Amino acid sequence: DAKTTQPPSMDCAEGRAANLPCNHSTISGNEYVYWYRQIHSQGPQYIIHGLKNNETNEMASLIITEDRKSSTLILPHATLRDTAVYYCIVRVRDTNAGKSTFGDGTTLTVKP
């Protein structure tokens, strides 16, 4: 799996958009970008994933650059409950893909 780079921490005001960047310059053509988050004392939770097109679901939006070397997770209206560690990983979309390499993630703190 390709390695990802994320800033260690970010702050966001409640109600504002949180934009979390991720660099994955060595991503392969068949690898997807997945985002997970981990709220304190819980297991990580899947948020969204994408290959090359922008994606949106009820939780977030994912913007992937045209060259696929970086992406941004957008939480459009951050709440205090969005305070968590956010992990960006890249992997093939296959159950046989094997392990996922999680880095240290970005600790997002949403402030009132």
Place this chain on the structure above:
Amino acid sequence: GAGVSQSPSNKVTEKGKDVELRCDPISGHTALYWYRQSLGQGLEFLIYFQGNSAPDKSGLPSDRFSAERTGGSVSTLTIQRTQQEDSAVYLCASSSSPTGRYEQYFGPGTRLTVT
């Protein structure tokens, strides 16, 4: 249905003792993963099971660590002769294809403390 469950939720053991950690994946999920997370750190991959294939044990830190998955369902992670550096949260995840997303569903983890 139910999510991934792990037991026990907390385990305190003395240095040198053996421990077993259990993971019940989501029914029908063919892939199962074990990770370890030390305090304030990211997830460290330990082992991966996929169906009847040989497991990927490349992340196991030493031969004191072993895992098995019986009947393609429940998995047990065993740590022999525990050391203080084994203290961490051990997370299990399972994955399958019905959603087409291949995302991993994580359990709540087992917090292991070695005294």
